[in-house]
Structures are given as structure tokens and as C-alpha cells.
Amino acid sequence: MKKFQNFKGIVVPLDRSNVDTDAIIPKQFLKSVKRTGFGPNLFDEWRYLDKGEPGISIKERPLNNNFVLNQERYQGASILLTKKNFGCGSSREHAPWAILDYGIKSIIASSFADIFYNNCFKNGILPIVLEQREIENLFEKVKKNDGFNIHIDLVRQSIKLSSGYLISFEVDKYKKSCLINGLDEISQTLEKKDKIFSFEKKYKNVNPWLFEEIQI
Amino acid sequence: MGKTLYDKLWNAHLVDQDKNGNALLYIDRQLIHEVTSPQAFEGLKIANRKPWRASANLAVADHNIPTVNRNKGIPDPISALQINTLIMNCKDFNVPYIPIDDVRQGIVHVVGPEQGATLPGMTIVCGDSHTATHGALGSLAFGIGTSEVEHVLATQCLIQKKSKNMLVLVNGKLQKGVTAKDLVLQIIKKIGTAGGTGYTIEFAGDTIKDLSIEARMTVCNMAIEAGARAGIIAPDNKTIKYLENRPFAPKGKNLKRAIKYWKTLYSDSDAEFQNIIQLDANSVIPQITWGTSPEMSLNVGEKIPINKSNGSNNALKYMGLSGGDSLADYKLDKIFIGSCTNSRIEDLRSAATIIKGKKVAENIKLAMVVPGSGEVKRQAEVEGLHKIFINAGFEWRDPGCSMCLAMNADKLEPGERCASTSNRNFEGRQGHGGRTHLVSPIMAAAAAVKGHFIDVREIMDQV
Numbered sequence: 006m007k008k009f010q011n012f013k014g015i016v017v018p019l020d021r022s023n024v025d026t027d028a029i030i031p032k033q034f035l036k037s038v039k040r041t042g043f044g045p046n047l048f049d050e051w052r053y054l055d056k057g058e059p060g061i062s063i064k065e066r067p068l069n070n071n072f073v074l075n076q077e078r079y080q081g082a083s084i085l086l087t088k089k090n091f092g093c094g095s096s097r098e099h100a101p102w103a104i105l106d107y108g109i110k111s112i113i114a115s116s117f118a119d120i121f122y123n124n125c126f127k128n129g130i131l132p133i134v135l136e137q138r139e140i141e142n143l144f145e146k147v148k149k150n151d152g153f154n155i156h157i158d159l160v161r162q163s164i165k166l167s168s169g170y171l172i173s174f175e176v177d178k179y180k181k182s183c184l185i186n187g188l189d190e191i192s193q194t195l196e197k198k199d200k201i202f203s204f205e206k207k208y209k210n211v212n213p214w215l216f217e218e219i220q221i
Numbered sequence: 222m223g224k225t226l227y228d229k230l231w232n233a234h235l236v237d238q239d240k241n242g243n244a245l246l247y248i249d250r251q252l253i254h255e256v257t258s259p260q261a262f263e264g265l266k267i268a269n270r271k272p273w274r275a276s277a278n279l280a281v282a283d284h285n286i287p288t289v290n291r292n293k294g295i296p297d298p299i300s301a302l303q304i305n306t307l308i309m310n311c312k313d314f315n316v317p318y319i320p321i322d323d324v325r326q327g328i329v330h331v332v333g334p335e336q337g338a339t340l341p342g343m344t345i346v347c348g349d350s351h352t353a354t355h356g357a358l359g360s361l362a363f364g365i366g367t368s369e370v371e372h373v374l375a376t377q378c379l380i381q382k383k384s385k386n387m388l389v390l391v392n393g394k395l396q397k398g399v400t401a402k403d404l405v406l407q408i409i410k411k412i413g414t415a416g417g418t419g420y421t422i423e424f425a426g427d428t429i430k431d432l433s434i435e436a437r438m439t440v441c442n443m444a445i446e447a448g449a450r451a452g453i454i455a456p457d458n459k460t461i462k463y464l465e466n467r468p469f470a471p472k473g474k475n476l477k478r479a480i481k482y483w484k485t486l487y488s489d490s491d492a493e494f495q496n497i498i499q500l501d502a503n504s505v506i507p508q509i510t511w512g513t514s515p516e517m518s519l520n521v522g523e524k525i526p527i528n529k530s531n532g533s534n535n536a537l538k539y540m541g542l543s544g545g546d547s548l549a550d551y552k553l554d555k556i557f558i559g560s561c562t563n564s565r566i567e568d569l570r571s572a573a574t575i576i577k578g579k580k581v582a583e584n585i586k587l588a589m590v591v592p593g594s595g596e597v598k599r600q601a602e603v604e605g606l607h608k609i610f611i612n613a614g615f616e617w618r619d620p621g622c623s624m625c626l627a628m629n630a631d632k633l634e635p636g637e638r639c640a641s642t643s644n645r646n647f648e649g650r651q652g653h654g655g656r657t658h659l660v661s662p663i664m665a666a667a668a669a670v671k672g673h674f675i676d677v678r679e680i681m682d683q684v
Contacts, residue, residue, distance in 0.1 A: 022532055031649055035628065036300055038260065038303055039260065050648060056654075094647060095349070096257065097256070116415060123366065127369070128368070197236070200236055201236055201245070201378055213475060214476070214478065215340070218276045
């Protein structure tokens with residue numbers, strides 16, 4: 006995983022609550038066996054006027070000009086601003102893969118669905134939870150100012166506006182360190198393999214039926 | 222202070238924990254399907270890792286497979302590649318795999334309990350949010366992403382933070398014509414689609430005790446639609462009876478030991494829940510969702526809400542509905558009885574009682590029953606249920622996820638309206654532009670006969 010670095014980026018506002026992972030990346034694109042290439046189909050049903058299918062070039066597809074991602078002023082955005090319960094529904098990690106592939110590095114919302122929130126960290130995306138008041142404030146600023154951008158500092162856990170206004174945010178220490186250092190969680194866990202072995206040994210003695218082999 | 226069922230399950234699997242509460246949790250069973258696993262196996266290959274305990278996994282293809290003419294192979298080459306990738310990965314890594322032509326094949330959340338591969342007291346994960354289903358047996362079961370699938374394959378553990386405890390206490394008796402599906406939709410409406418976020422929900426009370434194991438699965442299945450990753454129900458004698466003689470369930474001496482342990486799996490009377498929701502089962506009536514979130518449901522007969530917010534407005538527009546109307550005024554196009562929520566034998570039996578001797582209404586373009594597994598299908602055929610459905614004009618399909626998420630050929634066309642026994646009514650979920658109304662199997666069956674929604678209790682009284 007790439008190290009997460011502090012960055013400044015354009016904010017794109019998605020003024021909806023309960024954005025589900027079916028909306029983030031529709032199921033027909035989940036047939037891929039790869040982790041990349043989902044970006045062109047991020048929010049496919051909102052972004053295009055026709056029905057998307059894998060293998061169809063997006064250059065030939067009619068854009069929905071009303072959708073924020075298609076508006077000139079939000080081109081090159083790397084921060085998604087949205088409302089409550091973002092990423093609800095299916096556990097598909099294709100959702101953060103699509104977001105990352107599009108170029109979004111951080112998502113700011115008043116709340117996230119649990120599985121999606123965890124999936125973001127595994128892919129170097131920083132999900133930030135802010136109070137409703139701050140979210141409304143940011144929405145207002147984005148709408149008023151063309152090219153509105155903010156600076157996200159994960160080390161200091163703060164968001165800085167060009168006016169100098171600072172907003173701090175909370176993030177779990179372990180998750181933060183994984184992002185900053187680009188750590189592979191599996192390697193980290195395997196460093197504890199002696200602990201896992203010793204747990205497993207005791208556990209097997211107490212629950213032998215859980216270790217019966219499945220034979221198809 | 223006493224412990225909740227969730228506390229007990231959590232503690233029994235705790236390998237390690239840091240001072241910030243990040244725990245290493247041991248995983249007993251991982252269920253694997255074709256859509257969320259290829260990148261996980263690829264990750265193992267790249268890092269030259271092997272599964273920690275290959276036989277702790279069980280794989281089956283369900284999301285992508287056709288439900289007709291399966292003997293002719295998989296016509297969509299992209300789907301075929303994904304399924305073949307699963308077959309090859311299972312072979313390469315020695316992961317137990319149930320083949321497509323095996324009678325045990327089916328939706329992973331139907332197959333697990335049916336085969337006794339998911340048991341009380343286990344931690345169970347799968348790259349699918351409806352893994353919560355298995356909590357009905359008294360296991361801690363939750364959905365994970367693909368990176369976590371790889372993590373479990375490689376380490377048999379997951380890094381987790383403990384959730385908070387929520388108790389949903391349901392007492393009273395469900396009325397005739399009111400099912401576990403109506404109950405859970407009512408619960409979701411009460412809690413809200415994000416109300417359970419950060420919680421594990423335990424469902425308890427007399428009503429839950431009275432539910433069959435399959436009905437409990439319907440309830441736990443939809444815990445995620447209230448935002449909770451896991452829903453659990455304490456195992457009891459019904460659970461033990463359900464598991465007797467299941468192929469992968471323990472037998473003999475091991476079963477005796479297991480039962481002794483399973484009987485300790487309940488919330489202590491002085492256990493603390495951070496949130497308690499109470500519901501009177503007597504007051505629950507059949508539910509129909511009107512919008513694009515599972516929390517947007519109506520009591521049958523209730524008028525469609527006049528839009529109040531942006532969200533409701535978007536939902537009404539997408540669903541092609543006018544606030545103030547009755548849902549019964551809108552013609553339906555398709556009927557789907559299936560999915561990990563409602564595709565088990567009891568679901569098919571109950572739907573068949575409504576359909577028996579009747580015909581699917583003429584305006585219905587397609588009514589289909591997709592059994593949850595080959596075993597469910599076989600049992601239904603033994604009982605002659607397939608004939609009831611086929612004679613009424615239903616299509617009788619092969620098992621899979623099918624039109625719940627429409628990854629295969631089973632889908633809604635733009636603007637089509639569907640009565641569906643599945644779990645999500647999100648925009649585009651059942652097909653681009655498709656309009657989904659979530660209901661119980663008997664409500665779907667009644668709608669098939671009439672061509673629009675009705676209160677199933679009206680025709681039950683005629684029987």
C-alpha cells in the first residue's frame with residue numbers, strides 16, 4: 006500500500022445521505038478479477054445517461070451533466086464531501102477501489118457504514134467523520150467558491166481551509182499509523198504468529214469439533 | 222457485571238489486544254464466493270503465502286451463476302472467468318469447494334447452516350455483508366472486504382475493534398400472515414438504516430424464541446440493513462435440533478461437548494447493553510418498502526408518504542410513485558422469490574400455500590422462484606411445491622443469488638416494478654432503473670396472483 010501523504014485537493018460535494026455501494030460501483034462491474042480499472046465506472050448510474058456494461062468505452066457514453074463529477078468546476082477533485090451513512094450496503098471492496106482509481110484520496114462525511122469505513126483504510130483512502138455542523142459549513146463553502154480546496158494533514162489530524170480555518174478530526178491510532186507508513190496488515194499480523202499458534206493450540210483442545218476437516 | 226452473548230463470543234476468540242482496543246480475533250470459518258475472493262487469492266500468490274488453515278474455509282459460487290440451462294455452461298464470458306478463477310484458486314490452495322453441479326451448491330448463506338458448516342459459538346466471516354445471517358445460530362458472523370478475506374486466509378485472524386451492544390427485544394405473538402421478514406423490516410424502520418452502525422445487535426424475547434431457525438436467519442440476515450455488521454440470537458434446543466445430523470456438524474462425543482458449550486451462550490441477566498429497543502410483535506403487520514432504502518417501508522394499506530425531505534423526494538421520483546397514493550394502485554411487472562433472506566424451504570412452503578390452485582396475473586411479465594440451494598430445491602420437489610409454482614405460471618429456477626443483485630441474466634429492465642423477497646431496494650440493485658419493493662414470500666405470492674400488492678391476510682382468510 007502506498008504511504009498516505011498530507012495533500013491539498015479540490016473538494017467535490019455529493020449532497021446525499023445513505024449513498025450505498027451499489028451506487029458507488031454497480032454490480033455488473035464486480036465481475037472483474039482485478040483491483041484496478043473501476044474508476045471510469047464510479048457512480049456509473051448517476052454519471053452516465055445510459056446503462057454501463059464492462060468493456061464499453063466511456064468515451065462513447067452520454068454524460069449526465071447535472072451530476073457533480075461531470076461539472077467543470079470539480080474536475081481533478083481528490084476529496085469527496087458527502088452526508089451520513091456513506092458506503093452502506095454490500096461489503097464490496099470494489100467501492101473503495103473505484104473511488105481510489107478515480108483519484109479520490111479522502112472522503113469527508115457525517116458518518117460512514119462500518120464495512121466500507123474499514124475497507125477504505127486497507128486501500129490508502131482516508132475517511133474523515135465530521136460533525137453535522139462542519140459538514141454543512143463545508144457544503145456551503147464548496148457551493149460558493151469555484152475550485153474550493155482544502156489541505157488534509159493526517160499527522161496533525163486536521164483540515165485547513167485557505168482562509169486558515171482549521172478543523173480537527175479523530176482517527177484510530179493503529180489505522181493512522183498503517184496509512185502513514187503504508188503498512189501491510191498481513192505482515193503485521195504474521196509478526197504475531199507465535200501468539201496465534203499458541204492460542205490455536207489451547208483453543209483446539211477446548212473446541213475440538215471446530216477443527217474437523219471439511220471433505221466435499 | 223454480567224456479559225452479553227456478544228461479549229462471550231468476542232472473548233472466546235481474542236488472540237491479542239493493544240491498549241487502543243485493536244484486537245486480533247481468531248476466525249473459525251470463512252465462507253468464500255466468486256465475486257469478492259479473486260483479488261484476495263491473487264494477493265496471497267503475489268506475497269507467496271499459503272492459507273493458515275485451508276479447511277477452515279468453504280467456497281461455493283453463487284452471485285454470478287445462471288439459474289437456467291446450467292448444463293450448457295456459463296454464457297457470459299466475464300462471469301465464466303470469475304467462476305473458473307474461484308475453481309482454480311480453491312484447487313491451488315486446497316480450499317474445500319462445492320461444485321456448481323453438486324446438489325449442495327447454493328447461496329453461501331443458505332449452504333453454510335444447511336451443511337452444518339456454520340455452528341453456534343463460531344466466528345464466521347465472508348466477503349459479503351449478509352454474513353450476519355449465520356448469527357441466527359448463535360455465532361458471531363459478519364461481512365468483510367476483500368483485503369480482509371486475504372487477511373483471514375493468511376492468518377486465520379482479523380484485526381477488529383469491539384462493537385457496542387444493542388438489544389432488540391421482541392415480545393408478543395406475530396399475527397397470522399405476519400412473518401419474520403415483516404418483523405425485521407419493522408425493526409429496520411424503527412432503528413433506521415444507520416441506527417445499528419457500530420453495534421452488534423442481539424435479537425431476543427419470546428417472539429424470537431418462537432421463531433423457527435430459518436425465520437431467525439431472515440431476521441439476522443437483515444441486521445446489516447439497520448447498519449449493524451452482526452445480528453445474533455442465543456442458541457437454544459431448537460438450534461441444537463436443527464444441527465443434528467447436518468453433514469459438517471459435530472457428531473457423537475464431539476457433539477455432546479459442543480452442546481455443553483453452546484448452552485453457555487446467552488446474555489447474562491445483568492449484562493449491559495448500550496442501547497435497548499423494544500417492540501410488540503402483536504402490533505406488526507405486513508410490510509412493503511416504497512423507497513430506495515430498506516428503512517422506507519409501509520404497513521400494508523398505508524399511503525405512500527408525501528415527500529418531506531430531499532432523500533424521500535429522490536426515492537419517490539426513482540420509484541415512479543406519487544405521495545399520498547396507495548401502493549396497491551401500481552401494477553407490478555415481476556415477482557422474485559429468492560435470495561439469502563427468503564429462499565429456504567419454509568419460505569417456499571409458505572409462498573406455495575398462497576399460490577396453490579391460482580394463476581399468476583396477466584400483467585406479470587415474469588414470476589420466478591429461485592431456491593436458496595440445490596438441497597432446498599430437491600426438498601421442494603419431494604414435496605411437490607415446484608408443481609404448484611409451475612402450474613401457477615412461475616418459473617422454477619436453479620439456486621443462486623439471482624435477481625437479488627442481478628449479476629447474472631436475471632434482472633429488471635428500466636422502469637420495471639418488482640415484488641421481491643430480497644433485502645435491498647437500492648437504486649439499480651435489481652437492474653438499471655429497476656424498482657424494487659421488499660416484501661415477505663407470502664406477500665410476494667399474493668402480489669403475483671393479483672398483479673399488484675394486496676394485504677395477504679385478506680386471501681389467507683379465504684383459504
